[in-house]
Amino acid sequence: MTTTADPLLDDDLRSALGAERAARWASPRAPYAPRVDLVHRDGRPVAAALTSRRGATAAVKIVDVWWRTEADAATAAALVDDIVARAEAAGDAAVKWEVPLGQDLPAFASERGFAPLASPHPSAPGTLGARGYVRWLVELPHAEAPYYAQTTLYTCGAVSGLLAAEAAGAAGFGGARDASPDDPQGSAQLPSVADRDLELAFWRRASNFPAIEPVGLGVVMREHLPADRPVEVFLDHDGPVLIEAYAGFERDFRAELQAESLRQGEAVGLAVHRTRIGIEEIARRVAGGDLALLLIDEAPMHGETGPHWVLAHAAGHGVVVIEDPWISSDEGETWVDSHELPIAHADLDRMVAWGAAGYRGVVFVGRT
Incomplete structure (x- = not known):
């Protein structure tokens, strides 16, 4: 088994993800430090996680987590544990998880403390089509604020x-x-x-x-x-x-x-x-x-x-x-x-x- 971290998809992972999911993973994210953690077994990918993060912030976002078969779910969960451990070591306050509509948050994510974020007011395209979850790494009790995305460059x-x-x-x-x-x-x-x-x-x-x-x-x-x-x-x-x-x-x-x-x-x-x-x-x-x-x-x-x-x-x-x-x-x-x-x-x-x-x-x- 090998683990790699690289923002680029190799051909084997691209094929394993399928065309639609691979296109999402390959979306331009250069300003936001995209990273792919990938586990190989017997020469083929069995689990992978894509993350990104804004500069100068104390949070990392899990864009997606994939695994080949149910037998590989534990390997995928271990990748999430690694992401959380890196975030804690970096002094982050939160790990977020983005889930497209039509997909479910894995059961092992809920077991690890990822809780749903309240939905935004629908406005700009980025407010549609995804659900959000967060695991706070520090004790920060507070009322969640409402969210609305500006629809112009200047508002x-x-x-x-x-x-x-x-x-x-x-x-x-x-x-x-x-x-x-x-x-x-x-x-x-x-x-x-x-x-x-x-x-x-x-x-x-x-x-x-x-x-x-x-x-x-x-x-x-x-x-x-x-x-x-x-x-x-x-x-x-x-x-x-x-x-x-x-x-x-x-x-x-x-x-x-x-x-x-x-x-x-x-x-x-x-x-x-x-x-x-x-x-x-x-x-x-x-x-x-x-x-x-x-x-x-x-x-x-x-x-x-x-x-x-x-x-x-x-x-x-x-x-x-x-x-x-x-x-x-x-x-x-x-x-x-x-x-x-x-x-x-x-x-x-x-x-x-x-x-x-x-x-x-x-x-x-x-x-x-």
Whole structure:
């Protein structure tokens, strides 16, 4: 018996998987460290596991596990044990498992503590067609947040804000997440037109065209939420933000919109702090029940620089758990990658900083 680890499929494994399953295994996943663990016996493959992971995160995802015959199921289970052991050695907080509709989670996975994740609101393609499971490797009791994937390149702030509102018990997305006997995680639901209208309407209210900046997001969160849900902004930069790439009129009108957001914030009593908040303080507040909308640089996770909003909703054991509304579905990701995603403090410290100045934008939302 031999075990190999390689992101490429050999011809024997490709043939053993069958054309449809092999095509899924061969999907482009280069940014996310794909790995195939493969066991041979008597010169042929008998079990294999495909995993992937985002950079700078504390989770690995099992994309699929295959074994040739029922007699080889124990070998497949041993591969899963190896994946969990590697994750623990790497300091990960979670191992996830993605299961396509029409397939079942193996019995040995449930025996190893993999529990179902709540279905997402159906929206972008990556929210459809798969179920998700997770095994937490650290004790991190928390309420699972709702999930919705942005349907445009620019509505991450709107989606994160609406997910925060929903997690805070206020009006958020309403797309059906109900389970049925044939679809226990609701994964076959169709996208909601009303939810997409809400996503775009929220973005139009908060937009700095096309980005959403921290004060503008804070203002719209204050308008959207009931008065008993506190909203607070931290931004350690005195001038307009997220306009570094613009000049002339394109810069001026965005700066004017941000000045107007400041005036609106003052009018509604929005607290805007110009001090830099530390990651440990963010984690402390989130662990204490606050929600935090974080302006991040996507580069550590995806290898490409870009401003992006995510929602932090749980914290403990040196990690902060986020909802990331972006799914790289063209590169093998689904909602399982970006939902309930733990990030270590040191990695989050690199992410929550934008531009050459490295300023930090955070919007806190209270749950009560």
